[in-house]
Amino acid sequence: MMRKGVKSSLVAAAAISFLVLTTACSNTEGAAATASGNASASGQSSQSGQELAQAVKPDSKVQALLPAAIKSKGSLTLVTDPTYAPIDFTDDQGKIVGLEPDMALAVAKKLGVTINIEKADFNGILAGIEARRYDASWAAFSITDERKDKVNMVSYMRGGTSVMVKKGNPLGINSELDLCGKTVAAQTGTTQALSVLPSFDKKCADAGKDKPISLLLPQQDNVNQAVASGRAQALVADNALTGYYAQLQPDAFTSVDSILVEPSLSGVVSPKDDGGLSKAFQAGIQSLMDDGTYAKIMEAWNLKSGIVTKSEINPTVGS
Numbered sequence: 596m597m598r599k600g601v602k603s604s605l606v607a608a609a610a611i612s613f614l615v616l617t618t619a620c621s622n623t624e625g626a627a628a629t630a631s632g633n634a635s636a637s638g639q640s641s642q643s644g645q646e647l648a649q650a651v652k653p654d655s656k657v658q659a660l661l662p663a664a665i666k667s668k669g670s671l672t673l674v675t676d677p678t679y680a681p682i683d684f685t686d687d688q689g690k691i692v693g694l695e696p697d698m699a700l701a702v703a704k705k706l707g708v709t710i711n712i713e714k715a716d717f718n719g720i721l722a723g724i725e726a727r728r729y730d731a732s733w734a735a736f737s738i739t740d741e742r743k744d745k746v747n748m749v750s751y752m753r754g755g756t757s758v759m760v761k762k763g764n765p766l767g768i769n770s771e772l773d774l775c776g777k778t779v780a781a782q783t784g785t786t787q788a789l790s791v792l793p794s795f796d797k798k799c800a801d802a803g804k805d806k807p808i809s810l811l812l813p814q815q816d817n818v819n820q821a822v823a824s825g826r827a828q829a830l831v832a833d834n835a836l837t838g839y840y841a842q843l844q845p846d847a848f849t850s851v852d853s854i855l856v857e858p859s860l861s862g863v864v865s866p867k868d869d870g871g872l873s874k875a876f877q878a879g880i881q882s883l884m885d886d887g888t889y890a891k892i893m894e895a896w897n898l899k900s901g902i903v904t905k906s907e908i909n910p911t912v913g914s
Contacts, residue, residue, distance in 0.1 A: 644697035644895040647888055651704035657878045658707050662870035665730065670709045673699055674729040676717035681839040681896050682735045694896040695733035698751065698880075699863075701888060705879040721746060724864055731872065732864040743909045747873035748862035750910050751880045752893070752901045756791045756856040757834035759841060759848050761822060768829055769853045771798055776805035780818045780827035783811045787831040791856055823847050831856075834900050842897035852900040860903070860910060873908050880906040 658666075665671060675683045675695060683693045691712050703710045712733075715723060720732050724746055738748045760768050768774060774795055781787040788811050796806040810827050812818050819840060821827040830837075834855060841850040863880075865872045883889035884904060893902050 642891070642895065644694065644892045645692075645700070647892050647895060648697045648701035648704065651701045651883070651888055653707040654705045654879070654882045657705045657875060657882055660871060660875040660878050661706050661708070662872050662875070664870065665706075665708065665872060665875075668708075670711060671703060671706075671730045673710055673712045674715050674720055674723060674732045675712060675734040676720065677714055678717075679735055679835075681842075681898075682835055683733070694892070694898060695735065697892050697896075698883075698889070699733045701883055701892060702863075702876060702879040705882050706875060721864065724866055727866055730865065731869075731876070734864070735861055736864055738860045738862045738910060738912060740912055742864075743912075746867055747865045747869055748909055749865070749873050749876045749880065750860045750862045750903065750905075750907050751889075752861050752898075753855070753858045753903050754834055754861060754901055755858040756787050756831050757837040757900055758829050758831055758851040758854045759819075759822065759837040760829045760851060761825075762845070762847055762849050764849045764851065766828055768851055771795060771854060771856070772802055772804065774807045774829060775799035775802065776807065777828040778808040778810050778826070780810040780812060780821040780830040781832070782815050782818050783813050785832070787833075791831055794856070819848070835898065838897040838900065850897065850900070855900050859912075862910075877906050877908050 675691065677683045677685045677691045677693070679693075681693050683691065683695050686692050691714065696712060699710055699712065713729065717734060720729075720734055721736075721742065723729050724732055735754075736742065736748065737754075738750060742748060758768060758774070760766065766773075766777070768777075776799075779792060779795070781792055788809075792807065792809045796809075799806050810821060812821060815832065815836070818827075818830050818832070822830050829851075834850075837848075837850040841848045863873075863876050865876065880889065883892075884906065890899075890902055893899060
């Protein structure tokens with residue numbers, strides 16, 4: 596799910612090809628979403644992520660942690676690179692939408708402030724944070740030791756490789772070993788093709804089972820079609836994508852939430868000396884987790900596999 600280095604344009608391009616199927620939603624405090632971030636198609640919730648965020652009430656304990664300068668200003672200037680659907684992207688009116696805009700709005704509601712989300716190239720965001728051009732960034736940043744040396748990172752989500760199958764999961768694929776002996780598709784050149792599928796080979800061999808049959812195809816659309824047509828029994832891809840595809844085409848696909856390979860945390864970024872803003876973010880996120888809103892927003896974007904139960908400031912990598 597998360598961007599570990601440079602912007603994941605390969606993932607973004609694959610996801611954007613499906614955007615024509617969605618109805619736009621907005622991260623602003625205007626009208627709520629009607630389809631994007633609405634998991635009703637998959638039978639989870641009739642409320643969109645934005646509707647859930649809009650309904651959040653201020654939390655006095657969280658507000659008490661807000662730095663005086665932010666409290667006086669009454670708003671947060673945030674930044675993202677909106678090219679990573681369904682986490683951060685733009686609707687047909689150019690508004691920034693997605694899981695993170697909804698989550699950022701929900702946290703801001705807990706803090707009792709408004710938000711303004713600006714666009715920037717992913718590769719320049721951390722420099723902008725360090726230069727204090729922005730208060731914080733929600734941009735699907737993986738939490739790494741190198742990044743923690745320069746900025747604060749508050750965890751709120753995990754990502755990794757997940758599995759997508761035909762609607763209803765007719766073969767009952769619920770674990771990595773369930774893929775043994777089956778044809779599993781992936782896009783050529785991706786992490787899934789280069790390291791995840793070979794790791795499945797080893798796990799199946801160690802368990803005394805047949806190795807999966809790898810089907811590598813040049814485009815993500817080809818990979819999806821292989822599952823839809825029955826040429827492959829499953830595919831592996833970034834879990835943000837599998838959840839998104841299953842949400843956009845619920846009559847064709849099901850994401851397997853019980854499988855998440857090589858999970859890692861992502862977090863909200865703020866300056867190293869942020870006056871306590873990271874503490875306010877952590878408390879706000881944890882408050883959303885505790886009252887159930889966080890999980891509902893994650894589910895509204897069909898990202899149940901990314902749910903965590905504890906938010907931490909600069910957590911140990913690999914925890």
